[in-house]
Amino acid sequence: xxxxxxxxxxxxxxxxxxxxxxxxxxxHVEHVFVCLEQAEKDHFIKLIIAxxxxxxxxxxxxxxxQLIIDADIVQLEWWRHPITISALLKCSHLPMRLVVWCHVSxxxxxxxxxxxxxxxxxxxxxSACSYQAESLHSILELHSEKLxxxxxxxxxxxxxxxxxxxxxxxxxxxxxGSFNFAKLHPxxxxxxxxxxxxxxxxxxxxxxxxxDTLMAQAKSLGRKDLLRFTGYTDDVANxxxxxxxxAYLQNPRHYGTNENALLESMAMGIVPVVLDNPAECxxxxxxxxxxxxxxxxxxxQAILWLEQHPQKRTEMGENAAAFVRERHASGKMQRAFxxxxxxxxxxxxxxxxxENIFGEMPSQWFLSCQQQAELFKNDGVVESPDDDYxxxxxxxxTKGSAIHFHHYFPQDELLAKWxxxxxxxx
Numbered sequence: 001x002x003x004x005x006x007x008x009x010x011x012x013x014x015x016x017x018x019x020x021x022x023x024x025x026x027x028h029v030e031h032v033f034v035c036l037e038q039a040e041k042d043h044f045i046k047l048i049i050a051x052x053x054x055x056x057x058x059x060x061x062x063x064x065x066q067l068i069i070d071a072d073i074v075q076l077e078w079w080r081h082p083i084t085i086s087a088l089l090k091c092s093h094l095p096m097r098l099v100v101w102c103h104v105s106x107x108x109x110x111x112x113x114x115x116x117x118x119x120x121x122x123x124x125x126x127s128a129c130s131y132q133a134e135s136l137h138s139i140l141e142l143h144s145e146k147l148x149x150x151x152x153x154x155x156x157x158x159x160x161x162x163x164x165x166x167x168x169x170x171x172x173x174x175x176x177g178s179f180n181f182a183k184l185h186p187x188x189x190x191x192x193x194x195x196x197x198x199x200x201x202x203x204x205x206x207x208x209x210x211x212d213t214l215m216a217q218a219k220s221l222g223r224k225d226l227l228r229f230t231g232y233t234d235d236v237a238n239x240x241x242x243x244x245x246x247a248y249l250q251n252p253r254h255y256g257t258n259e260n261a262l263l264e265s266m267a268m269g270i271v272p273v274v275l276d277n278p279a280e281c282x283x284x285x286x287x288x289x290x291x292x293x294x295x296x297x298x299x300x301q302a303i304l305w306l307e308q309h310p311q312k313r314t315e316m317g318e319n320a321a322a323f324v325r326e327r328h329a330s331g332k333m334q335r336a337f338x339x340x341x342x343x344x345x346x347x348x349x350x351x352x353x354x355e356n357i358f359g360e361m362p363s364q365w366f367l368s369c370q371q372q373a374e375l376f377k378n379d380g381v382v383e384s385p386d387d388d389y390x391x392x393x394x395x396x397x398t399k400g401s402a403i404h405f406h407h408y409f410p411q412d413e414l415l416a417k418w419x420x421x422x423x424x425x426x
Contacts, residue, residue, distance in 0.1 A: 015044025017152035080400030380417025
């Protein structure tokens with residue numbers, strides 16, 4: 001069977017997730033990856049092409065329609081990206097079997113449109129935490145037969161172990177992931193500053209976005225040596241090799257699910273310390289595969305305990321590695337998808353009116369996935385959310401924010417006003 005993957009790009013997390021399908025399938029599945037725009041980083045495009053798979057970048061409208069018509073299955077790699085919704089509306093009313101792989105939790109901002117779940121042949125979550133999404137409560141039971149959870153990372157049993165994880169090595173704390181405050185906890189520096197160890201430096205691995213802000217916050221607290229930035233790298237394992245504890249504190253309203261950075265660190269035997277957010281609690285079992293904390297005080301206590309108990313730290317890291325290496329072993333994701341594809345092929349192709357899901361105008365597309373759409377008024381006024389943590393996702397330049405949609409559709413007057421309005425309230 002021929003499966004085409006519709007994705008905005010193959011950068012970052014989605015590229016890593018889809019590269020997990022690059023193995024010969026006993027069900028003879030042919031994967032074709034269709035990128036709707038160029039990726040800023042082409043690492044995974046090169047990897048996929050080198051593995052013998054076809055990648056099509058920026059097809060024109062007619063080419064895209066033909067690809068959908070010819071496919072047995074269309075797999076939508078879903079998160080609220082403006083170019084994805086625009087492409088779907090161009091392909092409205094084409095017959096297809098639609099499988100949606102949802103790469104966001106839907107718990108906060110952004111929500112998963114109910115109608116998208118309803119019209120899909122199969123709807124696949126990347127984390128069971130999405131079952132807690134308030135926006136889905138009314139329809140989950142009605143459509144439980146088409147739902148599944150497939151974790152978006154595999155092959156973790158092949159990762160090396162961190163050389164810093166032996167008990168004779170001193171505590172070495174790091175962070176891997178986005179520095180964007182819609183993901184990283186906005187008070188991350190305040191959490192780190194609670195730790196009464198000297199010297200104490202956290203290795204920060206990731207893009208430079210917000211690095212200056214984080215450094216300025218540390219200096220303002222008199223902790224200029226608190227952070228060491230390494231920059232972005234494709235060789236994650238090498239960057240993690242001198243770390244034995246991951247201080248993985250995420251915004252309590254973040255949109256993530258499978259948390260690749262967390263899983264990869266755990267695979268190397270690195271002990272995670274996480275907040276009690278739904279996505280992280282689906283991965284980390286407190287006291288066994290890591291430590292779950294609730295506030296700055298419990299975080300500081302956790303780090304001190306790990307510093308004082310190196311043998312326990314090593315044992316916990318071993319448990320973490322064993323857990324993710326088994327749950328995310330090679331071939332598991334692919335076999336799970338093959339099962340979903342076989343079930344999908346038992347259903348006929350159907351035409352889908354995507355405008356009934358998202359609306360007809362870019363401003364409506366944006367609102368269709370907003371947790372609090374009522375904050376965005378018809379006169380262009382934007383009201384502040386009651387939850388301060390949500391401000392950071394509203395202020396994103398990407399990730400489906402009003403600013404992001406306005407960048408793609410500058411002619412939409414409401415989006416232009418909302419993009420300006422969010423900068424004034426957060």
